[in-house]
Amino acid sequence: MKMRKSGATTWVGTLAVLALVSAAAIAPELTQAQVSSQGGPIMVGSDTASMNQADHTQTLDGRVEIIQQDARLRADHVVMTYLPGETENSFGPISTIVATGNIYYVRPDSTVKGDKAVYTKSDDTMVVTGDVVLTQDKNVMTGNKLVSQVGKHITTLDANPVNGNPGRVHAVFYPDDKKGASASSSASSSAAH
Numbered sequence: 001m002k003m004r005k006s007g008a009t010t011w012v013g014t015l016a017v018l019a020l021v022s023a024a025a026i027a028p029e030l031t032q033a034q035v036s037s038q039g040g041p042i043m044v045g046s047d048t049a050s051m052n053q054a055d056h057t058q059t060l061d062g063r064v065e066i067i068q069q070d071a072r073l074r075a076d077h078v079v080m081t082y083l084p085g086e087t088e089n090s091f092g093p094i095s096t097i098v099a100t101g102n103i104y105y106v107r108p109d110s111t112v113k114g115d116k117a118v119y120t121k122s123d124d125t126m127v128v129t130g131d132v133v134l135t136q137d138k139n140v141m142t143g144n145k146l147v148s149q150v151g152k153h154i155t156t157l158d159a160n161p162v163n164g165n166p167g168r169v170h171a172v173f174y175p176d177d178k179k180g181a182s183a184s185s186s187a188s189s190s191a192a193h
Helices: 007-026 178-192
Strands: 002-004 042-045 048-052 057-068 071-084 091-107 110-120 125-136 139-149 154-158 170-172
Touching: none
Parallel strands: none
Antiparallel strands: 002 154, 042 057, 048 057, 057 071, 071 091, 091 110, 110 125, 125 139, 139 154, 139 170
C-alpha cells in the first residue's frame, strides 16, 4: 500500500527530524534542526546517556523519551552515529539513527508503534519494523514494515511473510461523514415538507 503526500508521511518525516534533533540536545554544536513549526525547547530523558568519540556515536538507554512541543518519541534504546568531523574525535553530520524496543511516536493527529526504527541520512529513508501500527484520528493501519522516503513524501506499509504466514496489511478507515451528514439532513428536511 503506497501513500503520497499524506499525513502518514508527516509523522515519519517528523520522527526522523526529532531523532536528529535529539542529538543536538546532547551536543548542541552538531546540528541545528527544528522538530516542528512551533520550535521550542527539546527535552531528552533516559536512564543513561553516553558518547563514544572513537566510533562517533551517542547512546541513550532505558526509557528514552524525546519531546518537543506536541511531538514525543519513546524507545528503550537510541543510538545515533555521526560521520567523522574535521578534527580528530570530532563529530560531523548525522549518518544513522537507530531506535529499538517499544518504539512509540506521538503527534496530536497520529501515532506510530513498532519494534525498531532506522533513519539513514544518505538516502533520507526511515524504516520501522516489527508489529507496526499507524493511527491517524480513528484510522488504523497495521503491517510489519513501514518505509518512508522522507523528502519525497512517499510511505509504503508492507506485511512481509513471517514464519510461513503470507502477511497482509490491514486497515480500518473512517471516511469523512460531513458530506453524508449534510446530505442526510437535507433529505430529511425535504421529506418533512
